[in-house]
Amino acid sequence: xxxxxxxxxxxxxxxxxxxxxxxxxxxxxxxxxxxxxxxxxxxxxxxxxxxxxxxxxxxxxxxxxxxxxxxxxxxxxxxxxxxxxxxxxxxxxxxxxxxxxxxxxxxxxxxxxxxxxxxxxxxxxxxxxxxxxxxxxxxxxxxxxxxxxxxxxxxxxxxxxxxxxxxxxxxxxxxxxxxxxxxxxxxxxxxxxxxxxxxxxxxxxxxxxxxxxxxxxxxxxxxxxxxxxxxxxxxxxxxxxxxxxxxxxxxxxxxxxxxxxxxxxxxxxxxxxxxxxxxxxxxxxxxxxxxxxxxxxxxxxxxxxxxxxxxxxxxxxxxxxxxxxxxxxxxxxxxxxxxxxxxxxxxxxxxxxxxxxxxxxxxxxxxxxxxxxxxxxxxxxxxxxxxxxxxxxxxxxxxxxxxxxxxxxxxxxxxxxxxxxxxxxxxxxxxxxxxxxxxxxxxxxxxxxxxxxxxxxxxxxxxxxxxxxxxxxxxxxxxxxxxxxxxxxxxxxxxxxxxxxxxxxxxxxxxxxxxxxxxxxxxxxxxxxxxxxxxxxxxxxxxxxxxxxxxxxxxxxxxxxxxxxxxxxxxxxxxxxxxxxxxxxxxxxxxxxxxxxxxxxx
RNA sequence: GCGGGCGUAGUUCAGUUGGUUAGAACGCCUCCCUGUCACGGAGGAGGUCGCGGGUUCGAGUCCCGUCGCUCGCGCCA
Numbered sequence: 001x002x003x004x005x006x007x008x009x010x011x012x013x014x015x016x017x018x019x020x021x022x023x024x025x026x027x028x029x030x031x032x033x034x035x036x037x038x039x040x041x042x043x044x045x046x047x048x049x050x051x052x053x054x055x056x057x058x059x060x061x062x063x064x065x066x067x068x069x070x071x072x073x074x075x076x077x078x079x080x081x082x083x084x085x086x087x088x089x090x091x092x093x094x095x096x097x098x099x100x101x102x103x104x105x106x107x108x109x110x111x112x113x114x115x116x117x118x119x120x121x122x123x124x125x126x127x128x129x130x131x132x133x134x135x136x137x138x139x140x141x142x143x144x145x146x147x148x149x150x151x152x153x154x155x156x157x158x159x160x161x162x163x164x165x166x167x168x169x170x171x172x173x174x175x176x177x178x179x180x181x182x183x184x185x186x187x188x189x190x191x192x193x194x195x196x197x198x199x200x201x202x203x204x205x206x207x208x209x210x211x212x213x214x215x216x217x218x219x220x221x222x223x224x225x226x227x228x229x230x231x232x233x234x235x236x237x238x239x240x241x242x243x244x245x246x247x248x249x250x251x252x253x254x255x256x257x258x259x260x261x262x263x264x265x266x267x268x269x270x271x272x273x274x275x276x277x278x279x280x281x282x283x284x285x286x287x288x289x290x291x292x293x294x295x296x297x298x299x300x301x302x303x304x305x306x307x308x309x310x311x312x313x314x315x316x317x318x319x320x321x322x323x324x325x326x327x328x329x330x331x332x333x334x335x336x337x338x339x340x341x342x343x344x345x346x347x348x349x350x351x352x353x354x355x356x357x358x359x360x361x362x363x364x365x366x367x368x369x370x371x372x373x374x375x376x377x378x379x380x381x382x383x384x385x386x387x388x389x390x391x392x393x394x395x396x397x398x399x400x401x402x403x404x405x406x407x408x409x410x411x412x413x414x415x416x417x418x419x420x421x422x423x424x425x426x427x428x429x430x431x432x433x434x435x436x437x438x439x440x441x442x443x444x445x446x447x448x449x450x451x452x453x454x455x456x457x458x459x460x461x462x463x464x465x466x467x468x469x470x471x472x473x474x475x476x477x478x479x480x481x482x483x484x485x486x487x488x489x490x491x492x493x494x495x496x497x498x499x500x501x502x503x504x505x506x507x508x509x510x511x512x513x514x515x516x517x518x519x520x521x522x523x524x525x526x527x528x529x530x531x532x533x534x535x536x537x538x539x540x541x542x543x544x545x546x547x548x549x550x551x552x553x554x555x556x557x558x559x560x561x562x563x564x565x566x567x568x569x570x571x572x573x574x575x576x577x578x579x580x581x582x583x584x585x586x587x588x589x590x591x592x593x594x595x596x597x598x599x600x601x602x
Numbered sequence: 603g604c605g606g607g608c609g610u611a612g613u614u615c616a617g618u619u620g621g622u623u624a625g626a627a628c629g630c631c632u633c634c635c636u637g638u639c640a641c642g643g644a645g646g647a648g649g650u651c652g653c654g655g656g657u658u659c660g661a662g663u664c665c666c667g668u669c670g671c672u673c674g675c676g677c678c679a
Contacts, residue, residue: 029639029640029641031638031639031641031642032635032638032641033633033635033636033637033641033642034635034636035635035636035638036637036638037636037638038637038638038639038641047639049638049639051637051638053636054636059604066630067629080637081637083637084637084638084639086638086639088639089639092639109629109630110612110613111613112612112614112627112629113611113613113614113628113629115627115640115672117639118613118614118627118628118629119613120613120614121613121614121672122671122672123611124670173679174679175679176678176679177677177678177679178677195677196678199679203672221678222678223677223678224603224675224676224677226673226674226678227672227673227674229678236636268643278642307648342609453679454679455679456679457624457638457679458679459637459679460679461638493679565671565672566672566673567671585656
């Protein structure tokens with residue numbers, strides 16, 4: 001007989017009755033009845049009830065086992081009587097009568113309960129993560145994550161992609177988020193950076209002739225954390241040669257849709273996945289209709305522009321008119337069938353808008369012929385009719401207004417759209433609603449400085465290429481830049497890349513960078529463009545966010561085995577730590593700490 | 603860097619208008635119990651109320667500061 005186990009704790013059934021077996025696992029629960037004693041033994045596969053029968057000499061030693069100790073038991077499988085079988089357990093038809101029991105590793109008193117969720121705080125769970133990971137929900141989440149990644153790999157290989165590794169120690173890049181830096185001992189004063197994404201390497205692989213790359217790529221960004229943002233995370237990183245934007249979509253849609261179909265019933269509630277091809281929504285349209293570049297399409301509400309109504313001469317609502325005169329816009333959201341809602345429904349939304357920094361959330365309720373509400377009196381019948389036409393409002397509907405300069409109005413309208421949907425409880429349930437947001441602008445104007453800069457990836461190909469760069473207002477130039485959005489989450493961002501050095505030079509010049517900058521910062525890739533570069537493009541999917549959606553978890557840390565807290569510290573490992581003076585000397589580094597912030601971190 | 607919330611037993615929490623010896627559940631320890639499966643029963647241990655200062659006859663409770671955790675803003679091409 002094997003030293004530790006002949007079966008797992010989830011394996012034994014009626015067929016095994018009469019067999020002599022050995023099981024190993026953790027003491028999940030103990031029920032001591034004096035003469036007879038039950039131990040639920042747990043491993044990652046399940047639970048088995050093990051029995052110390054009356055008169056057994058084991059009763060004293062087994063009775064002392066603490067929860068979460070690791071034990072090995074040997075015994076015979078017996079069928080449970082019908083009145084003692086447990087239909088809730090997979091192994092509930094049998095139990096193992098112990099002949100021998102070995103305490104392999106005694107557990108101290110545990111800091112929180114494993115057998116049940118006792119609501120222990122996240123700091124405790126992270127400090128004792130190995131205990132937390134023993135719990136049923138975490139076992140489920142981590143297994144889900146592993147099978148999702150296996151499925152992704154299988155689907156990508158089946159789609160003709162090859163998986164690559166790219167460097168972890170690489171060069172800091174000037175754009176984007178803050179880099180994690182690693183001092184280079186052999187090169188005093190110089191640093192490696194951990195990759196924010198393998199962006200340049202995957203493009204260089206295209207230049208190397210591999211035409212379908214993917215990687216489950218670790219990415220590192222030194223920005224402040226959020227519930228859905230970690231210092232280290234994983235992307236399904238993808239790049240393809242000789243493709244158009246539509247090729248990228250039609251290649252990735254079946255992979256992602258298939259993945260979502262496969263895992264969409266993980267929580268027990270089967271969810272419908274948007275049929276491919278997914279809707280493609282231009283960025284500007286998304287900002288107008290949804291007030292967001294990551295719209296939640298489960299929300300049926302849409303935003304329309306009603307600036308023309310409030311600009312009419314017969315409308316005397318000065319609060320809006322003054323903003324329109326300065327170039328502002330008015331956006332409207334129709335909320336269907338809310339005229340019977342109590343006044344508090346509208347007041348709450350108004351209070352919410354004030355909390356968002358707006359003066360309020362104006363509205364008109366169309367009960368019958370004429371509109372009611374605080375600003376209805378400023379709009380004569382003809383203007384109200386025009387408003388109803390544009391907003392497609394009917395009797396019983398309300399229309400909410402946001403007025404500001406265009407970008408701010410769009411964003412607030414987007415938040416209001418989400419808030420009204422939540423308050424009305426009309427978000428569609430049981431679905432994954434996908435879309436691609438396309439035609440992102442190539443450039444944007446910095447609000448503070450007024451300087452034109454890249455709005456997304458500087459390596460994106462501008463639509464119209466050189467001609468657009470030469471002839472158009474930079475702010476009107478669109479890029480082959482796209483996002484994949486699901487239920488309001490940005491799952492993926494990508495682009496068709498700019499593989500032409502002369503177009504790249506021009507594109508960087510508009511953003512204020514000379515050729516020297518390109519050579520200094522992206523020299524390796526810029527050189528490669530001069531030796532035969534295929535047209536190429538790709539994208540990167542946030543794997544953790546995908547797993548979050550499947551697991552229906554609100555927090556990224558629930559789908560990682562080992563993870564840092566919100567301040568990017570690991571309470572279990574003690575990272576980050578102070579290092580010895582010798583280590584710093586090796587690296588030619590002296591620290592210059594803020595005085596009030598010195599903590600004894602070891 | 604900024605803002606909100608939280609901080610009381612090992613864990614999760616309650617704690618009234620500022621007033622006797624700070625409670626509950628789970629866990630832990632001792633004992634009882636032959637069929638439980640969240641077993642049941644009796645008893646017990648366990649607290650610098652995050653820390654520091656202040657107001658007060660009296661502070662877990664009020665005020666100030668500080669630290670920690672958490673959510674968000676900024677940031678995240």
